[in-house]
Amino acid sequence: MSTTPQTNRQYILKSRPTGPLDHDLFELRTQPLREPEPGEVLVRTLYLSIDPTIRLWLSERPQYMPPIQVGGVVRSGGLGLVVQSRNPSFKPGDLIGGLIGWQDYCVGDPNVLGLRPLPKLPVPPLAFLGPLAATGGLTAYFGLFDIGQPRAGETLVVSGAAGSVGSLVGQMGKMAGLRVVGIAGNDEGCHYVTHELGFDACINYKTEDVKAALARHCPDGIDIDFENVGGPILEAVLERMNPFGRVALCGLISQYDQETPLPGPSSFPMVLMRRLKVQGFLCTDFTARFPEAYARITHWLTAGKLKSKEHIFQGLESAPDALEFIFHGKKVGKLVVKVSDPPAMP
Amino acid sequence: MSTTPQTNRQYILKSRPTGPLDHDLFELRTQPLREPEPGEVLVRTLYLSIDPTIRLWLSERPQYMPPIQVGGVVRSGGLGLVVQSRNPSFKPGDLIGGLIGWQDYCVGDPNVLGLRPLPKLPVPPLAFLGPLAATGGLTAYFGLFDIGQPRAGETLVVSGAAGSVGSLVGQMGKMAGLRVVGIAGNDEGCHYVTHELGFDACINYKTEDVKAALARHCPDGIDIDFENVGGPILEAVLERMNPFGRVALCGLISQYDQETPLPGPSSFPMVLMRRLKVQGFLCTDFTARFPEAYARITHWLTAGKLKSKEHIFQGLESAPDALEFIFHGKKVGKLVVKVSDPPAMP
Numbered sequence: 001m002s003t004t005p006q007t008n009r010q011y012i013l014k015s016r017p018t019g020p021l022d023h024d025l026f027e028l029r030t031q032p033l034r035e036p037e038p039g040e041v042l043v044r045t046l047y048l049s050i051d052p053t054i055r056l057w058l059s060e061r062p063q064y065m066p067p068i069q070v071g072g073v074v075r076s077g078g079l080g081l082v083v084q085s086r087n088p089s090f091k092p093g094d095l096i097g098g099l100i101g102w103q104d105y106c107v108g109d110p111n112v113l114g115l116r117p118l119p120k121l122p123v124p125p126l127a128f129l130g131p132l133a134a135t136g137g138l139t140a141y142f143g144l145f146d147i148g149q150p151r152a153g154e155t156l157v158v159s160g161a162a163g164s165v166g167s168l169v170g171q172m173g174k175m176a177g178l179r180v181v182g183i184a185g186n187d188e189g190c191h192y193v194t195h196e197l198g199f200d201a202c203i204n205y206k207t208e209d210v211k212a213a214l215a216r217h218c219p220d221g222i223d224i225d226f227e228n229v230g231g232p233i234l235e236a237v238l239e240r241m242n243p244f245g246r247v248a249l250c251g252l253i254s255q256y257d258q259e260t261p262l263p264g265p266s267s268f269p270m271v272l273m274r275r276l277k278v279q280g281f282l283c284t285d286f287t288a289r290f291p292e293a294y295a296r297i298t299h300w301l302t303a304g305k306l307k308s309k310e311h312i313f314q315g316l317e318s319a320p321d322a323l324e325f326i327f328h329g330k331k332v333g334k335l336v337v338k339v340s341d342p343p344a345m346p
Numbered sequence: 347m348s349t350t351p352q353t354n355r356q357y358i359l360k361s362r363p364t365g366p367l368d369h370d371l372f373e374l375r376t377q378p379l380r381e382p383e384p385g386e387v388l389v390r391t392l393y394l395s396i397d398p399t400i401r402l403w404l405s406e407r408p409q410y411m412p413p414i415q416v417g418g419v420v421r422s423g424g425l426g427l428v429v430q431s432r433n434p435s436f437k438p439g440d441l442i443g444g445l446i447g448w449q450d451y452c453v454g455d456p457n458v459l460g461l462r463p464l465p466k467l468p469v470p471p472l473a474f475l476g477p478l479a480a481t482g483g484l485t486a487y488f489g490l491f492d493i494g495q496p497r498a499g500e501t502l503v504v505s506g507a508a509g510s511v512g513s514l515v516g517q518m519g520k521m522a523g524l525r526v527v528g529i530a531g532n533d534e535g536c537h538y539v540t541h542e543l544g545f546d547a548c549i550n551y552k553t554e555d556v557k558a559a560l561a562r563h564c565p566d567g568i569d570i571d572f573e574n575v576g577g578p579i580l581e582a583v584l585e586r587m588n589p590f591g592r593v594a595l596c597g598l599i600s601q602y603d604q605e606t607p608l609p610g611p612s613s614f615p616m617v618l619m620r621r622l623k624v625q626g627f628l629c630t631d632f633t634a635r636f637p638e639a640y641a642r643i644t645h646w647l648t649a650g651k652l653k654s655k656e657h658i659f660q661g662l663e664s665a666p667d668a669l670e671f672i673f674h675g676k677k678v679g680k681l682v683v684k685v686s687d688p689p690a691m692p
Binding site: 249255267269270274277282 | 407408409410576585590595596597598601607608609610611612613614615616617618619620621622623624625626627628631
C-alpha cells in the first residue's frame with residue numbers, strides 16, 4: 001500500500017492556554033516512528049476534525065474527559081488509513097475514524113486509541129467528519145430528537161447555527177416541521193443557513209440586538225433551544241422560552257476561552273417559572289443507537305435532504321490556525337485540516 | 347351553621363417590596379361583607395398557608411402566575427369552611443381548599459377563586475396544608491418521583507430541608523432507598539430532619555462550609571438535587587453532581603427578596619459536562635395525577651411512615667409576621683396562620 005514511514009510529525013501541547021489561543025502553546029516536533037507491535041495498527045492521518053471541544057481539552061477546567069497532558073500530542077478526532085496492521089480486525093487500506101491526534105501517523109492498540117472502522121455507507125469519507133460524526137450529525141440527531149423532543153409547529157432556536165452541528169440541527173428541525181431560527185457570529189453564516197439550508201431566519205449576534213431579534217423572529221416564543229454557545233445568548237433565549245420548553249445543552253463555546261468560572265445565566269429562574277428542562281448531553285451517551293442514526297442520516301444525505309460543507313485547511317502545520325479560526329474566524333460549515341491524500345475511492 | 351357575618355378584615359398590598367419584607371407593605375382593612383350571588387359561596391377562613399411563593403407573587407418579577415395587584419388582597423392558599431352557598435356543588439359546612447387570601451372571609455364564584463372541596467380522606471384537616479397540599483406533599487411527590495427519577499442506592503440532596511416540602515421530600519427519599527442529605531438554615535431544622543425524620547445528614551448552610559460538608563456527607567457524589575433555595579447552595583450542589591444527575595427545580599427562595607436578576611450558578615457548565623437534567627416544575631402541572639398522589643401519601647400518613655408538623659401563628663393579624671418568619675426565622679415544618687376555629691371533627 002505504501003512504504004513504511006520513518007518519521008512522524010506531532011503537535012505537542014507545550015503549555016496550557018490562559019485565555020484566547022496563541023501559537024506558542026503548540027510545538028511541531030518530528031519524532032522517529034515505531035513499528036506496530038502485536039495487536040497494534042499504524043494509521044496515516046487523512047483529515048483532522050477541528051472542534052471547539054479541543055479548546056476545552058487544552059484546559060484543566062472540570063470537563064467530560066481528562067484534559068490533554070502538557071507534553072502530549074494534541075487530541076483531535078479525525079479520519080485515517082490503516083498502513084500496517086498486526087490486529088486481526090484491521091487490514092491495510094481500511095478507513096478508520098477516532099481520536100487520531102494532531103500528527104501524521106498514529107500507532108498503537110486501536111481499542112486503546114479509540115479507533116473504529118468506518119461503517120460501510122454510500123457516502124464520501126468526509127461525511128464521517130460531518131453529518132455522520134460525533135461532533136456533527138450524531139450530536140445534532142440525538143440532541144434534537146431525544147433531548148429536544150420536537151413537535152411539529154414548534155419553534156427551535158439553534159446557536160452556532162452555521163457550524164458543523166448547528167447547521168445540521170436546523171435542517172433536521174425543518175424536516176420535523178419546526179420553525180427554525182439560527183444564531184451565528186457572521187453574515188456569511190446567516191446567509192448560508194437561511195439561503196442554502198432553509199432556516200426561517202438567522203440572527204448575527206455580533207451586529208444585532210439578540211433579544212429584540214428573537215422577539216421578532218420567534219413571535220410564538222421558543223419551545224426548543226439547541227445550545228452551543230452559552231453566555232448572553234443563552235440568557236436571551238431563556239427569557240423567551242415557552243412553558244415546558246427544552247434546552248438541549250450541547251456546548252458552551254463562549255466560555256471555553258475562560259479559565260475562571262463565569263456567572264451562569266441571570267435568566268436561570270426562568271427554568272423554574274416556565275418549567276423548562278435544561279439537559280446536557282454527549283452523543284457518546286447514545287452509542288448503542290448509532291446504527292439508527294447512521295441509517296436515517298445516510299438516507300437524508302443520499303436523498304439530498306441534508307446538506308453540509310467543509311472549510312478545509314491544508315497541511316498538518318495549519319492545525320493551530322484552524323483551531324483559532326473556529327473561535328475567531330468567519331467559519332461556515334465543518335472545519336477540517338487535510339493532512340494527507342486519501343486513496344482514490346471506487 | 348353560623349350567623350351571617352357583616353364585615354371582613356382583609357390584608358391589602360399597599361406597595362411592592364423592594365428587598366426584605368417590611369410591615370408597611372400591608373394594611374389590614376375592615377370592609378363590609380357582601381352576600382353571595384347565584385353560583386357563589388361565602389367561605390370563612392380557618393387556616394392560611396404561608397409559603398415562600400407569596401414573596402414571589404408580591405413582586406413584579408417574571409413568574410408563573412400574575413403578581414398580586416397593589417390595592418388587592420394578598421393571595422394565599424388556605425383552608426376554609428363554607429358558610430353560605432348559592433352554588434349546587436357546595437353546601438354549608440363543607441371544608442374547602444384554595445387561594446383564599448389573607449382575609450377572614452372570601453366570597454365569590456368558587457371556580458374563579460379556585461376553591462375546591464377537600465377530598466374525603468382519613469386525615470386531619472391540617473394535612474391538606476402539609477402532606478396533601480400543593481405547597482407540601484404533592485410538590486414533594488411529583489418533584490422527587492417524576493422529575494428526580496430516583497433509583498435505590500442513589501444520593502439525594504434536598505435544600506430547604508426542614509420546610510413543608512423539603513421535610514417530606516427527604517422522607518419519601520428514604521422510602522425510595524436513597525441516601526438523603528438535607529441543607530437547612532438552622533440547627534433546630536437539621537436536628538429535626540436527622541433525629542425525627544430519618545435523614546442521613548443535614549448541613550446548616552449558615553454555619554458550615556457547604557462544599558466541604560457535601561463532600562463529607564455525599565462520598566459517592568449527588569444523583570438527585572431537590573432544589574428549593576438556589577444561589578450559592580445550588581452552585582455547590584451542581585459541582586458535586588454525578589453524571590446523569592437530576593435537579594428537580596422547585597424553588598429559588600434565596601432570590602425572591604431580590605428585585606433585580608442575580609447571576610445564575612457559576613457551576614452551570616456542569617450541566618453540560620456531567621450531562622445533568624435541570625427541570626423546573628409546579629405540582630399543578632400534574633393535576634390529573636393528584637388522585638394517585640393523594641392515595642399514596644394518605645397511605646404513608648396513616649401507616650405512620652410520613653411525619654409532618656406545623657408551626658402555627660395565631661390570628662389573621664399575624665400573617666405579615668409569619669411571612670417574614672419564613673425567610674428569616676428558625677422555621678421547622680409547615681408555617682400556618684390560624685384565622686378561626688375549625689368545626690369539631692367527627
